[in-house]
Amino acid sequence: MTTLDHATLLQQDSRQLHGLHHPSLHKDPLIVERAEGVWLYGTDGRKVLDGMVGLWNVNIGYGNQELPDVAREQMQKLAYTSGFVGMSNPASIQLAEKLAGFAHPTLNTTYFTSGGSESNETAFKTVYYYWRRMGKPGKVKIISRMNAYHGITIAAASATGVSHYWEMFGLPIANFLHIPDPNDYRYAGDLRAGESVAQAAARALEEAILREGPETVGGFIAEPIQGAGGLVVPGDEYFERVRAICDEYDVLLIADEVITGFGRTGEWFGQHLWNLRPDIMSFAKGVTSGYLPLGGIQVSDAIRDVIVNAPADQSWMHGLTYSGHAAACAVGIRNIEIMQEQKLVENAREMGKRLGAGLNRLRDEFDFVDNVRGRGLLWGIEIVVDRESRKGDKAKAGAIAKAAMQRGLRARPVGAGTIAFAPSLAITAGEVDTIVELLGSAMDAVA
Numbered sequence: 001m002t003t004l005d006h007a008t009l010l011q012q013d014s015r016q017l018h019g020l021h022h023p024s025l026h027k028d029p030l031i032v033e034r035a036e037g038v039w040l041y042g043t044d045g046r047k048v049l050d051g052m053v054g055l056w057n058v059n060i061g062y063g064n065q066e067l068p069d070v071a072r073e074q075m076q077k078l079a080y081t082s083g084f085v086g087m088s089n090p091a092s093i094q095l096a097e098k099l100a101g102f103a104h105p106t107l108n109t110t111y112f113t114s115g116g117s118e119s120n121e122t123a124f125k126t127v128y129y130y131w132r133r134m135g136k137p138g139k140v141k142i143i144s145r146m147n148a149y150h151g152i153t154i155a156a157a158s159a160t161g162v163s164h165y166w167e168m169f170g171l172p173i174a175n176f177l178h179i180p181d182p183n184d185y186r187y188a189g190d191l192r193a194g195e196s197v198a199q200a201a202a203r204a205l206e207e208a209i210l211r212e213g214p215e216t217v218g219g220f221i222a223e224p225i226q227g228a229g230g231l232v233v234p235g236d237e238y239f240e241r242v243r244a245i246c247d248e249y250d251v252l253l254i255a256d257e258v259i260t261g262f263g264r265t266g267e268w269f270g271q272h273l274w275n276l277r278p279d280i281m282s283f284a285k286g287v288t289s290g291y292l293p294l295g296g297i298q299v300s301d302a303i304r305d306v307i308v309n310a311p312a313d314q315s316w317m318h319g320l321t322y323s324g325h326a327a328a329c330a331v332g333i334r335n336i337e338i339m340q341e342q343k344l345v346e347n348a349r350e351m352g353k354r355l356g357a358g359l360n361r362l363r364d365e366f367d368f369v370d371n372v373r374g375r376g377l378l379w380g381i382e383i384v385v386d387r388e389s390r391k392g393d394k395a396k397a398g399a400i401a402k403a404a405m406q407r408g409l410r411a412r413p414v415g416a417g418t419i420a421f422a423p424s425l426a427i428t429a430g431e432v433d434t435i436v437e438l439l440g441s442a443m444d445a446v447a
């Protein structure tokens with residue numbers, strides 16, 4: 001590939017559409033030519049600490065020199081082959097074996113995709129399939145939560161609980177409905193006296209199932225910690241109640257672990273924070289730390305049995321060209337081993353405490369900062385108009401993120417005025433301190 005100078009790249013960048021924003025906002029992009037650890041290096045000479053490590057996904061950090069070797073070796077032998085009828089490959093077999101029982105002892109069977117949206121599409125189709133096979137074809141409604149982010153393809157975007165992603169596409173499609181998310185700080189549902197937000201938000205699920213009719217509801221999808229919709233950490237009782245409600249009304253529970261999987265929360269999976277047993281788990285991002293695109297779902301043994309024991313004319317007719325991509329799976333295997341060898345999940349827990357403490361110090365310092373929340377290396381802080389009203393200040397959050405970028409820190413505003421952090425799980429104490437320092441300086445400038 002030819003090496004071009006920054007000015008030429010900037011000019012030619014208009015040949016691409018960039019996701020999730022208006023082209024007019026793409027005036028001064030950081031064109032990253034290389035990255036190392038937590039640092040991004042731009043073609044214009046900028047050096048930026050990536051507080052969001054890509055899109056919450058480069059869990060082992062940038063610039064690992066082993067994964068390219070693994071990919072090259074695998075590609076030299078076999079880059080790709082079909083995984084359809086009568087074909088498989090050693091790398092996908094070994095990654096599926098490694099993942100069996102890794103998140104939950106009942107999740108032993110994997111179907112690979114190339115990313116999170118495809119994983120959720122696969123999960124929804126599996127819900128429809130399962131209920132048809134169980135003689136309940138009417139169970140086609142999927143309940144998700146407001147402020148959820150489940151991806152951008154048609155069904156995944158319909159499950160996503162942010163109207164901005166729907167408006168210009170006529171979404172959500174039929175049979176996707178949204179209930180309030182268990183946001184302790186700003187709960188949108190009805191809260192009864194003496195009830196916790198976790199209890200009220202779980203009650204909202206039961207009420208929605210009863211309102212729609214349990215015979216029409218097939219699945220409930222939830223991120224263990226909501227990411228792009230505003231970093232919502234549920235209260236401890238939430239998932240216990242949700243699991244019980246799903247069991248009571250025969251609703252399959254899909255845990256969307258696309259962000260929270262592979263160490264991000266200081267546990268291997270977000271479901272481990274609350275001993276949650278999903279029926280289906282979606283994953284992507286951290287499985288390869290973004291070095292190659294890969295995702296997938298895992299299904300419970302009960303769902304697997306239904307698929308495996310189906311008569312030949314009722315097969316699970318689902319399949320993606322790149323499912324089980326050999327090079328991506330080989331990278332996935334080594335990526336997980338690296339996380340294990342370098343104890344990155346433990347590091348996420350330790351460094352997360354340090355980051356949380358630093359962000360709380362900023363809360364003490366600035367009155368427009370409130371509600372610091374997170375687990376492991378997944379954190380959000382609220383930028384508010386004032387602490388009494390708790391009204392999110394989106395404009396100020398955007399201004400802080402911009403000022404942070406000018407100081408060499410990438411931080412992402414999400415939701416109603418939340419600034420999110422999800423740095424590399426290999427981050428050092430000094431680098432955590434740099435995040436807090438640069439963020440503090442950005443807040444000072446905006447204040």
Ligand SMILES: Cc1ncc(COP(=O)(O)O)c(C=O)c1O
Nearest residue numbers: 115116117149150151227258259
């Ligand atoms: C929780 C969650 N689910 C699904 C997705 C969609 O993944 P992808 O962008 O790989 O399609 C994302 C992306 O950020 C996500 O955060």
